[in-house]
Amino acid sequence: MNPVIEDSVNPGARPAGEASEAAAAAHVREIFNSIAPRYDLLNHLLSMGLDRRWWSRAARSFRDVLTQPQARVLDLCCGTGDMTAALLAQRPASAEPVTGLDFSAQMLDRARVKYSTANALWVEGDAMHLPYADGSFDLVTAAFGFRNLTNYAEGLREIYRVLAPGGRIGILECNQPDGLSGFAYSIYFHQVLPLLGGWISGDRTAYTYLPTSVARFPRPPQMLQMMAEAGFVDRAWDGYLLRAAGLYRGVKA
Ligand SMILES: C[S@@+](CC[C@H](N)C(=O)[O-])C[C@H]1O[C@@H](n2cnc3c(N)ncnc32)[C@H](O)[C@@H]1O
Numbered sequence: 531m532n533p534v535i536e537d538s539v540n541p542g543a544r545p546a547g548e549a550s551e552a553a554a555a556a557h558v559r560e561i562f563n564s565i566a567p568r569y570d571l572l573n574h575l576l577s578m579g580l581d582r583r584w585w586s587r588a589a590r591s592f593r594d595v596l597t598q599p600q601a602r603v604l605d606l607c608c609g610t611g612d613m614t615a616a617l618l619a620q621r622p623a624s625a626e627p628v629t630g631l632d633f634s635a636q637m638l639d640r641a642r643v644k645y646s647t648a649n650a651l652w653v654e655g656d657a658m659h660l661p662y663a664d665g666s667f668d669l670v671t672a673a674f675g676f677r678n679l680t681n682y683a684e685g686l687r688e689i690y691r692v693l694a695p696g697g698r699i700g701i702l703e704c705n706q707p708d709g710l711s712g713f714a715y716s717i718y719f720h721q722v723l724p725l726l727g728g729w730i731s732g733d734r735t736a737y738t739y740l741p742t743s744v745a746r747f748p749r750p751p752q753m754l755q756m757m758a759e760a761g762f763v764d765r766a767w768d769g770y771l772l773r774a775a776g777l778y779r780g781v782k783a
Contacts (some may be wrong), residue, residue, distance in 0.1 A: 607675020
């Protein structure tokens with residue numbers, strides 16, 4: 531199993547016992563580079579096809595911004611580009627392109643091939659140190675990527691920095707539900723998923739990291755509190771499918 535180092539002061543992803551943020555980030559990048567060839571297949575299979583619905587539902591939550599042709603939109607941790615494409619589906623023709631950013635070259639390569647004709651800019655970069663000036667975007671999203679950041683509070687501050695006043699944040703993330711559905715979810719996530727994922731991808735470590743990263747991720751009340759501390763107002767969390775995932779929303783004051 532992949533041990534997870536608990537760090538209540540400075541929570542962020544820490545795969546396989548990596549002690550420093552830099553080592554953890556390098557390890558996360560290595561995991562995604564290694565599973566990139568099978569990522570889409572496994573994503574659709576392991577989420578039982580729900581991923582597509584969730585990207586689309588999250589994107590529709592920002593229709594009011596996305597339908598403005600001049601809106602500047604950044605999709606962080608874009609991976610192979612499916613959330614970026616869901617955002618683009620809500621954009622009018624001749625709108626400004628949507629930027630998809632990720633630090634895994636292998637994941638991005640797939641996005642470029644899959645969406646070669648899409649009105650997207652694909653950028654290799656680190657979500658913790660965005661290559662953009664303050665106030666550059668009207669909407670910043672991240673789908674199933676934010677929990678991989680090595681420092682959640684700093685990640686939120688960085689998103690806040692690049693948003694223009696009144697700009698919106700949308701973080702679609704997995705959640706560990708409570709009660710009976712939480713029990714069923716735990717069995718699936720901690721027993722079935724690492725086995726299936728490891729078998730198909732040939733990388734068991736990567737698919738053990740997935741449930742541990744979800745377990746480590748703050749629950750909605752803590753995450754909403756962290757968003758408040760970063761300065762976001764009008765914060766909300768919409769739970770999807772018995773709270774197994776959900777969309778965090780907020781506005782830069
Ligand atoms: C689970 S995938 C999600 C990809 C895509 N958004 C989706 O919904 O399928 C997480 C992605 O986050 C990226 N990622 C993790 N930490 C990052 C960071 N600090 N900067 C940029 N990308 C990061 C990984 O490379 C990976 O492609």
